[in-house]
Amino acid sequence: MLDRGLLPGLLGYALRRTQSAVFADFAATFVRAGEALTPGEFGLLVLVERNTGLSQMALARALGIDRSTLVPILDRLQARELLVRHRSPTDGRTHALALTSTGTRALAKFASLVKAHEKRIASGLSAAETRTLIALLDKVRGSARSL
């Protein structure tokens, strides 16, 4: 076995490895169900469903990515007919984003897969531990500085 030195005691390292394993479980869950979706795409679809009509700028800001990064992501989702870019009637510069009916139906199925995935990754934890973990993660996020 390799010597990992000081790495195992580092919070950042534990975070990165866990995130990677959880990502793999997410992907595996969808592949087994014959679907393809990333956690980022799922988050995006939920945001659009809950905030129908929002602009690409608002969505990019909520996701913490550049507006130019969002363009090909929306292109792909639109090509899959999960969402549409409507022209805004009030501001000709912006697009009003919305799920299609196909997108709404698909998202319901995606949500059930995510639920199964969440249940599995939290299966080693009690409900109280899961809440504690999420709370601690949020605290860490609050302490990290961006610049």
Next chain:
Amino acid sequence: MLDRGLLPGLLGYALRRTQSAVFADFAATFVRAGEALTPGEFGLLVLVERNTGLSQMALARALGIDRSTLVPILDRLQARELLVRHRSPTDGRTHALALTSTGTRALAKFASLVKAHEKRIASGLSAAETRTLIALLDKVRGSARSL
């Protein structure tokens, strides 16, 4: 403010957002010190320092990436003169990886920056909470399935 729906209660979502914020803090810490390094590069350098002479295959396995993915990463680190690929005397197919003396010195400085970064992201947590958090993350990692 946007409605994030069911997202805030999801462990995977908390993990992803925290990881993203911690990554940004890591990058900012290095930029302010006039250095450039990713968490992945740091982990790689620690692995090479603690396991001098290991092969690219062994390193790729330890990092959980494909051997072809490792090649350009090593190219870059070697171009920065932080590590070298020695020819193995016992097996002509493998490279024996090692830090250069520059790499060893640089890693000492990187480790002190990582320490400062770790201190900051854990600043909202007690020492006991930090240990709890790492333990819970390791449990989650153990429950995630890869395929």
Next chain:
DNA sequence: TATTGTTATACTCTATAACTATA
């Protein structure tokens, strides 16, 4: 002038497949 979305461009991470040198 400022904002929104798009395009062009560039880098990094990731993988698969095929090639080479060696075992």
Next chain:
DNA sequence: TATAGTTATAGAGTATAACAATA
């Protein structure tokens, strides 16, 4: 035959800079 490293290629995520349309 099998393994280690490389190369070619491709897809996704990320960004900056410049541009057109609109405010």
